Amino acid sequence: MDIPRGYHFKGSEAGVEKESIYIYPDSIVVYVTDFKHNPNANNIKALGDSIFQFRFQNEDLIKEANKAIGREVVKVLPDTFELSGIDKEGKYWKDxxxxxxxxxxxNVPEDKVSIYERVLSSFRRY
Known part of the structure; x- marks a missing residue:
């Protein structure tokens, strides 16, 4: 990802899971994480319990349960899934x-959304 300069880096690892968080002086946060919950978990929770539960479902467990039942009882989260919105302070977020x-x-103000959209569009999975 092409991350703009001027950030404070915070990284974490737990086994094979990794998290990289880039925090800017104006409180904007950019992240790449394999952790189940991410820095936008509260923003996603604000969209409603059903969306939160769907976004953070245990995909492997859901697949096993559906297989045991013999049909898809619970919808499995797709491989690519996008959520976005505006928080209670009027700042933009995207997951x-x-x-x-x-x-x-x-925590992105409206006038900087295009900058951070370019950051996300530069993400490549290896």
């Missing part, structure tokens, strides 16, 4: 799930 990785931004 893009690509496979088991989430990329996104939060």
């Amino acid at each position: 893009l799930k690509v496979g088991k990785t989430s990329v996104g931004y939060s």
